[in-house]
Each structure stands twice: as C-alpha cells, then as structure tokens.
Amino acid sequence: MLQVNDIIHLAVTGLAQGCAYGLIALGFVLIYKATEVVNFAHGEFMMLGAFAVLAWSEFLGGSFWPAFVLGCLSIGVVGYLIDAQIMRRIIGQSSASIFIMTVAFGFIFRSLAGMIWGWKTLFLSTPFGGKIEIADGLSIGVDRVAIIVATVLLCGVLYLFFSRTRYGIAMQAASQNQLAAYYMGIPVKRLVSITWAIGAMIAAAAGALLAPITMVDTTIGFLGIKALAGAIVGGFGSIPGALLGCLLIGIVEPFADYFVPEIKGVSAYIVMLVVLFIRPQGLISQTFEKKV
Amino acid sequence: MSAPQTLSVRNLSIMFGGVHAVEDVSFDVNPGEVLAIIGPNGAGKSTIFNLISRLYEPSNGSIRYGDADLLALSPHQIVATGIARTFQNIELFEQTTVLQNLLIGRHRHMSANVFTNFAFLPGVRKSELEHRRKVEDIIDLLEIAQYRDERIADLSYGARKNVELARALCAEPSLLLLDEPASGLNTEETDDVGFWLEDIKHDLGVTLVMIEHDMNLVGQVADRVLAINEGKVLACGTPDEIRDNKAVQAAYLGVSQ
Numbered sequence: 001m002l003q004v005n006d007i008i009h010l011a012v013t014g015l016a017q018g019c020a021y022g023l024i025a026l027g028f029v030l031i032y033k034a035t036e037v038v039n040f041a042h043g044e045f046m047m048l049g050a051f052a053v054l055a056w057s058e059f060l061g062g063s064f065w066p067a068f069v070l071g072c073l074s075i076g077v078v079g080y081l082i083d084a085q086i087m088r089r090i091i092g093q094s095s096a097s098i099f100i101m102t103v104a105f106g107f108i109f110r111s112l113a114g115m116i117w118g119w120k121t122l123f124l125s126t127p128f129g130g131k132i133e134i135a136d137g138l139s140i141g142v143d144r145v146a147i148i149v150a151t152v153l154l155c156g157v158l159y160l161f162f163s164r165t166r167y168g169i170a171m172q173a174a175s176q177n178q179l180a181a182y183y184m185g186i187p188v189k190r191l192v193s194i195t196w197a198i199g200a201m202i203a204a205a206a207g208a209l210l211a212p213i214t215m216v217d218t219t220i221g222f223l224g225i226k227a228l229a230g231a232i233v234g235g236f237g238s239i240p241g242a243l244l245g246c247l248l249i250g251i252v253e254p255f256a257d258y259f260v261p262e263i264k265g266v267s268a269y270i271v272m273l274v275v276l277f278i279r280p281q282g283l284i285s286q287t288f289e290k291k292v
Numbered sequence: 293m294s295a296p297q298t299l300s301v302r303n304l305s306i307m308f309g310g311v312h313a314v315e316d317v318s319f320d321v322n323p324g325e326v327l328a329i330i331g332p333n334g335a336g337k338s339t340i341f342n343l344i345s346r347l348y349e350p351s352n353g354s355i356r357y358g359d360a361d362l363l364a365l366s367p368h369q370i371v372a373t374g375i376a377r378t379f380q381n382i383e384l385f386e387q388t389t390v391l392q393n394l395l396i397g398r399h400r401h402m403s404a405n406v407f408t409n410f411a412f413l414p415g416v417r418k419s420e421l422e423h424r425r426k427v428e429d430i431i432d433l434l435e436i437a438q439y440r441d442e443r444i445a446d447l448s449y450g451a452r453k454n455v456e457l458a459r460a461l462c463a464e465p466s467l468l469l470l471d472e473p474a475s476g477l478n479t480e481e482t483d484d485v486g487f488w489l490e491d492i493k494h495d496l497g498v499t500l501v502m503i504e505h506d507m508n509l510v511g512q513v514a515d516r517v518l519a520i521n522e523g524k525v526l527a528c529g530t531p532d533e534i535r536d537n538k539a540v541q542a543a544y545l546g547v548s549q
Binding site for chain 2: 160161164165166167169170172173176177179180181182183184185186187188
C-alpha cells in the first residue's frame with residue numbers, strides 16, 4: 001500500500017520530469033508558432049546541450065555554471081544557424097519535406113554526437129547531488145528540485161521577454177502575420193532564427209539539468225517525443241497548454257509505472273490518446289474558428 | 293515625423309514568367325501631394341506597391357525616396373525611410389486587439405533595450421505612455437475609439453480597413469501607400485474615407501499614393517492620377533485630364549480608338 005511519503009515522492013519525481021518535458025515542449029511550440037514547422041529534432045537539441053555542457057565543463061576544468069551558460073549558448077548558435085542557413089531555404093515546400101528534413105536532422109545530430117563524444121554513457125558532474133530531507137523518511141533529490149526551480153525561472157523570464165520587450169512583442173506579431181510585421185519594421189527572418197536559438201537554448205538547459213537523472217548519451221533526445229506528446233495534450237501552439245500537458249504526462253508517468261508496471265514508458269501516449277479522443281483541440285486550444 | 297520627400301520611380305520593370313507585369317514605369321510623387329494610380333484589374337498597380345515595399349525584386353529600374361535607394365533595403369527597413377502601406381486584402385494581427393495592432397505600428401519608434409524593457413524602468417514607462425498618446429490621437433482622427441479593445445477577428449470588414457489605415461499612420465509615415473482604401477466599403481464608408489484622406493493630407497502633411505477604382509473618391513482627393521494598363525503607363529495628369537483621355541477610356545471600357 002502506498003504511504004503518503006511515497007505519494008509525495010512519486011509526485012515530485014513526476015513534477016520534475018514534467019518540467020523537463022515542458023522545457024523541451026516550449027521550444028517545440030515557440031518554433032511552431034513562429035514558422036509552423038514542427039521540429040522533430042528538438043529532443044536532439046537537448047541531447048547536444050547535455051554534451052555541450054559536459055564538453056565545456058571538461059574544458060573549463062569542472063566548473064558547472066560557466067559551462068552551463070556556454071553550453072546553452074553554443075546550442076543556441078546551432079539553432080540559429082540551422083534556421084538561417086537551412087530551414088529558411090525550405091520554407092514553402094510541402095510539410096512532408098520539412099517533416100522528413102527535421103527527422104533527418106535528428107539522425108545527423110545523434111551520429112555527430114556519437115562521432116565526437118563516443119557512444120558510451122557519460123556522467124556530467126553537477127552541483128545538484130544529494131538529497132533534501134523534508135520529513136522523516138521523506139527526502140527529495142536536489143536534482144529534481146533544480147529542474148522544477150529552473151523551469152519556473154525560465155518560464156518567468158520568457159514571459160517577461162514576450163510580454164515586455166520590443167523583440168518579444170515583435171516575435172508575437174511576426175507569428176501572427178509575417179507580411180504585416182515586415183512593414184512595421186520587424187526583421188522577421190532574423191527574429192525567426194532567434195526563436196530557433198531560444199528554443200534550442202531552453203532544450204539544452206533541460207538536457208544539462210536532466211543529466212544527473214538520465215546521464216548523457218546519444219539517445220536521451222528521444223525524451224523529446226514525450227515532450228511532443230505533452231505539447232499535443234496541451235493544444236499545440238499554446239505555451240501554457242504545452243506546459244500543462246507536459247506536467248500532466250510527467251505526473252501520470254511515475255504513478256502509472258507504479259500501479260501498472262506492464263505499460264512502463266507507454267503511459268504518456270495513452271494520456272495523449274485519451275485527451276485527443278475527448279478534446280481533440282487539446283487542453284488549451286489555440287485554434288479559433290474562422291468567421292466568414 | 294520625418295519630412296516628406298520625393299518618391300522617384302524610374303524605368304521600373306518586373307517579369308513573372310513571360311509576363312511583363314510592370315514594364316518601364318516611371319513617375320514621381322511630390323511631397324504633400326495625393327497621387328492616385330488607376331487601371332483595370334491585372335494592370336500591375338499592386339505590383340508597383342509591392343516593388344516599392346521590396347516584396348518583389350525588380351528586373352530593372354530604380355526607386356528612390358529622397359536620398360534613400362529603396363532597392364538597397366530589406367522589406368523591414370522600408371518603414372524607417374518614412375514609407376508605410378496598407379494592403380488590398382487587409383493584413384492585420386488577427387488574434388490581438390485594435391489597440392495592440394496600433395501599438396505595433398509604433399514598433400519602429402520603440403526602444404529595443406531588452407534590460408530596461410524587462411525591468412519596465414520609469415524611462416520605458418514614460419515612452420510607453422507617449423506611444424499610447426500618439427496612438428490615441430490616431431484613434432480619434434479615424435473615429436475607431438469604440439473598437440479599441442476588440443479583437444480584429446471579431447471586427448467587420450469596414451472597421452478592419454480603418455484599423456489597417458490607423459496602424460499605418462501610427463508609424464508616423466511621411467509617405468503612405470494605400471492599396472484600394474475604399475474597396476468593399478459602402479457609399480457612406482467611402483465618403484468617410486474621402487474625408488479622412490483629406491485630413492491625413494492637410495493635418496498630418498502625409499504624402500499619399502493610392503490605388504483606387506472609385507473615380508468619385510479619386511476626383512475628390514487626388515491631385516494627380518497615373519493610369520496604368522498592361523504594366524505600362526497610359527497617361528498621367530489631373531483627374532479631369534485622365535477622365536477625358538481617350539486611351540484611358542479605351543483601356544477601361546474597350547472603346548475602339
């Protein structure tokens with residue numbers, strides 16, 4: 001029988017996992033809103049992020065925070081260049097081509113990471129070791145708490161960025177009408193590339209924060225598929241929806257694994273199917289019916 | 293507001309496949325005047341606007357606004373020269389309110405400092421209030437106060453056209469390109485547009501270039517008319533001269549020459 005302590009423990013574990021999905025889903029949704037491209041390689045940005053932070057950490061002699069910042073920025077540059085050099089050229093092609101292109105990027109990134117850093121599982125040393133003792137017999141890993149805190153902080157920063165800064169508002173405008181945005185003086189192409197960079201940086205941050213839990217290897221990017229499921233649950237195109245959907249999936253997972261171990265790893269998709277059956281537009285819908 | 297300049301279009305040409313959509317078109321727009329561009333559907337009027345706004349790359353010719361060589365600029369840099377525009381099919385930010393659309397019209401005048409914006413410092417607050425005041429002036433001018441907080445997607449066609457005109461004015465342009473400001477409007481709304489254009493010309497000192505089919509509106513507002521057919525300039529003159537021009541009549545009505 002589950003004790004209260006176990007329930008809290010599972011819930012916090014799930015919450016942290018949901019936050020990690022949420023960080024990746026943020027990138028999915030930001031890029032989708034800016035360009036209507038679903039970037040199936042987004043999980044690989046997270047994987048590359050973990051490797052980049054690891055590489056910077058080794059280069060700097062083990063200091064985590066500078067490596068974290070530099071690692072995220074490096075992946076931001078990768079995201080920017082992917083859009084500015086490649087994705088921009090295939091805008092307007094069929095969505096099937098774009099879909100295959102982003103899937104191909106996933107393969108390329110995994111292979112590249114394997115060639116550079118090898119195929120073995122690596123360990124990234126973070127300051128998030130240890131546990132916090134909350135009550136007698138109830139302790140929570142600092143790594144989990146770090147993910148939750150980082151998610152709240154990043155969401156706050158992004159909220160301020162999009163609601164207050166000239167760039168953020170310009171990005172919102174461009175996502176609604178690119179043609180009109182140009183003639184307001186908004187450099188749409190550059191902002192789209194910056195959106196890719198922001199999405200990639202958030203995913204990279206998620207990769208580094210998850211490293212104590214998932215370790216670092218070339219396959220951790222597959223987590224991105226669950227983030228995508230979370231974004232769909234929330235109603236693709238809505239940022240609060242994506243976060244909500246990811247939290248839901250994250251929290252359901254550990255409980256499902258505990259009670260129904262037979263479906264381990266599948267519960268996220270079951271949640272997605274159930275939501276799609278009941279509310280096909282997602283929890284928070286962003287599609288408005290068109291007036292005639 | 294930047295001082296009005298002369299817009300000079302010289303030998304402008306563009307081909308779409310084998311079609312000369314615009315062929316060797318030259319004209320000037322003098323500061324403070326209202327130039328109407330008329331012509332049958334498919335004559336190349338909107339294409340000229342799209343060339344000036346750098347949406348299309350011309351195959352030949354030059355476009356200058358004062359000292360600025362527009363062909364050296366990107367689309368998003370056009371508004372910085374003082375040129376704003378509206379679109380035939382109304383291009384608004386559909387999921388936001390009228391007020392938000394107009395405030396985005398102020399984009400080129402806004403401070404880009406991410407950190408002061410983030411902190412919403414007193415300086416930023418003050419400039420936001422100033423932008424809001426400018427926007428309210430335009431709201432008063434075009435009488436759209438009743439729609440201020442409505443979402444664009446919920447507005448009627450006529451109201452949207454006004455909002456698009458208002459948003460263009462919020463950029464404080466010295467030259468305004470209007471693509472069919474009266475299309476789809478009823479007689480009463482068209483009369484209103486006529487008065488507003490007079491106001492924009494006289495009170496705000498904005499130079500206007502408008503593509504328009506409604507010859508009454510053209511006669512009421514325009515100082516000069518440029519008639520285009522099949523991508524070429526047919527005639528240029530006062531509204532009366534153009535009305536009496538045989539070539540223009542032939543192009544519009546198919547009268548044998």
